[in-house]
Amino acid sequence: MNDRRVSEAVIRRLPKYYRHLTELEQRGVERISSAELSREMSLNASQIRQDFNCFGGFGQQGYGYQVSHLLREIGRIIGLDQHYNMVIVGAGNIGKALMRYNGFDKDNFHVAAAFDRTPAIIGREISGVTVRDVTALDDYLHENDIQIGIICTQKEEAQSVCDRLVAGGLRAIWNFAPIDVVADVFVENIHLSDTLSVLSYRLRNQRDGE
Amino acid sequence: MNDRRVSEAVIRRLPKYYRHLTELEQRGVERISSAELSREMSLNASQIRQDFNCFGGFGQQGYGYQVSHLLREIGRIIGLDQHYNMVIVGAGNIGKALMRYNGFDKDNFHVAAAFDRTPAIIGREISGVTVRDVTALDDYLHENDIQIGIICTQKEEAQSVCDRLVAGGLRAIWNFAPIDVVADVFVENIHLSDTLSVLSYRLRNQRDGE
DNA sequence: TAGATTGTTAATCGATTAACAATC
DNA sequence: TAGATTGTTAATCGATTAACAATC
Numbered sequence: 001m002n003d004r005r006v007s008e009a010v011i012r013r014l015p016k017y018y019r020h021l022t023e024l025e026q027r028g029v030e031r032i033s034s035a036e037l038s039r040e041m042s043l044n045a046s047q048i049r050q051d052f053n054c055f056g057g058f059g060q061q062g063y064g065y066q067v068s069h070l071l072r073e074i075g076r077i078i079g080l081d082q083h084y085n086m087v088i089v090g091a092g093n094i095g096k097a098l099m100r101y102n103g104f105d106k107d108n109f110h111v112a113a114a115f116d117r118t119p120a121i122i123g124r125e126i127s128g129v130t131v132r133d134v135t136a137l138d139d140y141l142h143e144n145d146i147q148i149g150i151i152c153t154q155k156e157e158a159q160s161v162c163d164r165l166v167a168g169g170l171r172a173i174w175n176f177a178p179i180d181v182v183a184d185v186f187v188e189n190i191h192l193s194d195t196l197s198v199l200s201y202r203l204r205n206q207r208d209g210e
Numbered sequence: 211m212n213d214r215r216v217s218e219a220v221i222r223r224l225p226k227y228y229r230h231l232t233e234l235e236q237r238g239v240e241r242i243s244s245a246e247l248s249r250e251m252s253l254n255a256s257q258i259r260q261d262f263n264c265f266g267g268f269g270q271q272g273y274g275y276q277v278s279h280l281l282r283e284i285g286r287i288i289g290l291d292q293h294y295n296m297v298i299v300g301a302g303n304i305g306k307a308l309m310r311y312n313g314f315d316k317d318n319f320h321v322a323a324a325f326d327r328t329p330a331i332i333g334r335e336i337s338g339v340t341v342r343d344v345t346a347l348d349d350y351l352h353e354n355d356i357q358i359g360i361i362c363t364q365k366e367e368a369q370s371v372c373d374r375l376v377a378g379g380l381r382a383i384w385n386f387a388p389i390d391v392v393a394d395v396f397v398e399n400i401h402l403s404d405t406l407s408v409l410s411y412r413l414r415n416q417r418d419g420e
Numbered sequence: 421t422a423g424a425t426t427g428t429t430a431a432t433c434g435a436t437t438a439a440c441a442a443t444c
Numbered sequence: 445t446a447g448a449t450t451g452t453t454a455a456t457c458g459a460t461t462a463a464c465a466a467t468c
Contacts, residue, residue, distance in 0.1 A: 009459070011411055015404035019388070033425060045425095046461050053427060061426040062468040078407050079414030097307035103388045104403040109410075148409060171416070172409040178229070178313045186412040188405045193314040194225035195398045197288050199358060199382040200319075201221055202396040204289030206381070219435070243449060255449095256437050263451060271450040272444040 006054045013051055014078050016041065021071040033064035084109050086148040086174075087140070089161050091116040091124075091131045094176050095152035099127045112146060134161075141168025148172045155179040162187075216264045223261055224288050226251065231281040243274035294319050296358040296384075297350070299371050301326040301334075301341045304386050305362035309337045322356060344371075351378025358382045365389040372397075 020041055024032060034052075038045035052058050052070070055077050059065045075081060088095050091114050099111055115134040116122055122133050132140065141164075149165035151158050151173060158177035165173060165183075172186040180189045230251055234242060244262075248255035262268050262280070265287050269275045285291060298305050301324050309321055325344040326332055332343050342350065351374075359375035361368050361383060368387035375383060375393075382396040390399045 006415075007459070011408060012404070014411060015401065015407040018407070019401075019404075035425080044461060046463090047459090049426065050428085050460080057427065059426050060468060061466070062424045064425065077411065077414075079410035080407070082410065082414060084410065084413070093307040093310040097303040100303040101402075104406055109406060147413060148406075172413050174406060174409060186409055186416070188409055190402070190405060191225065191229075192311075192400070194222070194229075195400060196314055196319060196358075196384060197225040197228070197290070198221055199384060199396055199398055200289035200292065200294065201224060201287065203294070203357060203382050204287075204292060205216075206396070217435070245449080254437060256439090257435090259450065260436080260452085267451065269450050270444060271442070272448045274449065 010051050010054055013043075014074060017048075017051070018071065018074050018078060018080070021067055021074065024067050025071055029067050031064045031066055034059070036064075080105070080108055083107065084148050085112040085144070085146045086110060086150055087112060087137075087146050087165075087170075088114040088150040088152060089116075089134060089137065089165070090152035090154075090157075090177075091118075091121050091126065092152060095150070096126055098150060098152065098176075099129055109148070112144060113140060115140075137161075138164055138168060141165070141170070146170055148174060151175040151177050151181065153177055220261050220264055223253075224284060227258075227261070228281065228284050228288060228290070231277055231284065234277050235281055239277050241274045241276055244269070246274075290315070290318055293317065294358050295322040295354070295356045296320065296360055297322060297347075297356050297375075297380075298324040298360040298362060299326075299344060299347065299375070300362035300364075300367075300387075301328075301331050301336065302362060305360070306336055308360060308362065308386075309339060319358070321360075322354065323350060325350075347371075348374055348378060351375070351380070356380055358384060361385040361387050361391065363387055 020037070034045040034048045037048055055073070058070050058073050086109060088098060088111060091099070095114065095116070099114055111127070111129055114126065114129050114131045115137050116131050117134045121131050124131050146168070147170060149170045149172070151161055153161050155177045158175060158179050159181050162173055162175065162181040162183050166185055170185065173181060173183055173188070175181045175187060175189045176192070178191060178193060181187060230247070244255040244258045247258055265283070268280050268283050296319060298308060298321060301309070305324065305326070309324055321337070321339055324336065324339050324341045325347050326341050327344045331341050334341050356378070357380060359380045359382070361371055363371050365387045368385060368389050369391050372383055372385065372391040372393050376395055380395065383391060383393055383398070385391045385397060385399045386402070388401060388403060391397060
């Protein structure tokens, strides 16, 4: 087991491994070698072995990796055996979409409450969750055990909402407002339009093909 | 001007620069040095100069960079002076959210049409765009000049939709289905829940702080 | 045992950072 | 001119890839 700090790049590959292994398990594949996996995922086999060995030896020499075991271990490393309560602030386009989204396991990542400041939206029920007045946010956070805050406000309010979430004890922020929020907890700033800009760049500067 | 191929990392920093410079221009800042910018953006000053010099010398020795000029140049490099027509396939949660989204400039990135296969949704108007029957997709693409396809379907349909978009002549795919679509054009696979998994990983393995 | 494939060390490659001469 | 700051070359650092001994 490699004990040097796990790099950012490795961490971001973990969900990819998890997804692919889930696929393999569903297809009934029982074992896989790093070479085979490397072909399927367009990664380097050495890299795959290095990545897995950051967390301990999950393979067996001469055999490869047992898919179900590896899947379970990576799930545990990512923390998918945990239960997280989340709040969404801002029940506009993206907030609502995330409330209804089922791309992540609902048992694992649970939307406990949603908040907005618009009277027309407050009180509405979306995917079984009633939208509350954002003025009630701070009290709510103190009375409930929430781990993750999702920011879907306008960019102007994002940082102050973030501050309130952190003051309320949250340890992780998933921000969709088009600004980098800054906080002394774990933050993922999602900049959707940045990725669209990347496509624009490539179209503009296309030295063709992919 | 550095003529070696512009690296992936540089490309993905371009939208960040663009956002920050827009901010600066709005605040009325006229000039900025790489040192100052590095502080504000938490990047290294050398890196900033290297990045800009991939595309030519935008600065002036002893002075720094003129914000408005740099902003305009980076916008042009990204291709934000272009007009793109886009189609959205899948008018579910995320599809609808993107139709209503105004995080990207509407003049620049225009949603020309949306498609779905669900009768209840077909015909509905969302943000001024009527949802069409997805069976009409191929004809539509041949009759209209579309550059970017946005996939917001279930993961099961994503690849076949992608194939149809490419067959229809599109050169760029923005995919939100939780699967990596493969195509011989430019593809951005957005895996929203992967970033949530990263937060989960950090919470699980927190050696505290940010 | 022989063959396969891991775990791990070493080599390579590329990206980031530092240094400094050029120049405004 | 002197001072500031770029553009660019060189040094460093870390991540990726290759190699191979360990071992199932």
